[in-house]
Amino acid sequence: MTSADTTRTAAVPRRIPMLMLGFAALLLCVVLSLALGARSVPLGTVVQALLGDGGSRDAMVVTGMRLPRTLVGLAVGAALGLAGVVVQGITRNPLAAPTTLGINAGAGLAVVIAIYALHLTRPVEYLGFAFVGAACAALFTLTLGRRAGDLDPVRLVLGGTVLQLVLVSWTSAVLLFSERTLDEARFWLAGSIAERDVDVLVPMLPTLLVGAVIGLAIAPALNTLALGDEAAEALGMPVGRIRLAGMVAVVLLAGSAVAVAGPIAFIGLAAPHLVRLVLGNDHRLLVPGCLIAGPVLLLSADILGRLIARPSELEVGIVTAFLGAPLLAVLARRTAR
């Protein structure tokens, strides 16, 4: 244990340049997200606009549309990345992800019902419903995944998949009854951070922050958990409580992310794997690393979506699904022999 600990501690400073590199990538994504789109804005104008010189039309695009969108992307990406690494940590399953818990499908059904019954039209009005729907679905899957007081990874994945099939079929049923709902909901259901104002983000900040604090706080414990439950218990770790805290963090983080941006798949799955490649398996680095990798992935997918379909754009959720599906296939090939 001690020798493992020292190597880990020694590894931390060596990884710092990689963390800096991550920050640089994040910064680059932010700049590109502000500058690129249907209308390309020169960097100088971007900087001027951010400094408050907002007269020109370019500047208005930057501060009025791209800045909120980028902020939303940062928050959602960080939340999904963090939720992903925590889910994988507490289930010890490299294929677990927030999506696996039925979070997206739960939020989708709740929002679709809300649009159908209450005639809502703006993403900010969907927030509460999406969050509650996501949380309920996740809690249901987590309850299914429990066996003898513990989370069985395979049951978790299976239960989540079954739940998802059902929720999606109910969602389609509602969509079929009302063309208005279909027309209203299909864009939200694709998952997007376009046209989100900061007022969508602000109400979710408390849950995001609490989730992030819990996630970061249990990072060291996830290392111990990785040794296996018995070993962790022998080392005096309250395994059950750590896992419960992790679940709470995942529900808060992923639930808020879906509420803000709609169902976006694969960020939570991909971020931890990417970071693991660069930073290794130590959760004390892995967890903060995912805070950076999540937004990098989400913003780059969003930027890609803007560039591919110019002058229109692809919803970021669709881009991540197209990029994520092959990734899942590769992971599956590597993990399941």
Added chain:
Amino acid sequence: MTVRSQPSELGPSDVRVRQRRRAILIGAVCAAAIAVLSTVALSLGEVDMSAATALRAALGFGDQGEVYIVQEFRAPRLAAALLAGAGLATAGAVLQRLFRNPLASPDVMGVTGGASFGAVLVLALGASQSFIPLGALGGGMLAAVLLGVLGWRSGLPVTRLVLVGLAVQAGLAAAVNLMVVRFPRELAGSAVQWTTGSLYGRTWPEIQGAAVACLLVLTLLYLQYRTLAVLDLGDESAGTLGVRVSYSRLALLVSTIALAALAAALTGPIAFVALAVPHLVRRLVGPPTAVTLAVTGLAGATLLLVCDLIVQHALPIEGLPVGVVTATVGAPWLLILMLRESSPVARRTA
């Protein structure tokens, strides 16, 4: 959920006789249920008629209007339900046995997702509605090819297959989603309708085509089915017994996926029939034999027929796709099954 080895299939015994009797009994019950329910399906609707009138109308006798309603609307829908139910359940049973895993169903392996993709693509290209089944068939086969290519690395173990299947399904679902978002709203509506699985508005030409193809594939499957018992002995023993293992497995796989894709082409991806019915039959009848396979087909047809009757007549809501009911009925059942047994995948990686 373990697939028991069945020496019984290779040599007669008391157990085998008892099992066969039971299978025949349950098969007869299903067949009787189908006969009764079919009559009900033909006689209920906007214009209710007596069972006798409906049957006469089905044969072309009686009131012109009634004959038209029964022959052009109710009978094709009934035929589609029976055909798709039997096809999906049989495909599920063979796949589950082939991979020795209850999860290896076309739903999970992306085949039905591929069918959705193909069908919606046909809608997107603005081709005639009659090309939808062809598109679905192509999409299902495409998914199967993707699955094979991505999943194959010195063998095709089940855990990997399930995971790669989920990936294929996710990618194809994203493609469907993309088209739904880009569509004008009427098209988006028909896409959602189709991808939920519905029996509404089937026509005879579609069904005749699908029926001929299904029967062909079913015959092929039954011809190959006996080799499954040999494959169950393990690859080496099967090889010694003169079975070309890889070839037989591939042939079975292709026929099964074709069957599932055909069924999905007819009705859309109806959830859980392929997954749940084989389980149910295994519980009631016991280990798989050729007779059991036939019972599974009958049970699938019965189930889909029941669900379709529920959708049409027992619910206060009009126009619900049958897939919603099968999902709602099938999922809790599967979950209960899962909760009662230990994790099915992890313990048994082929």
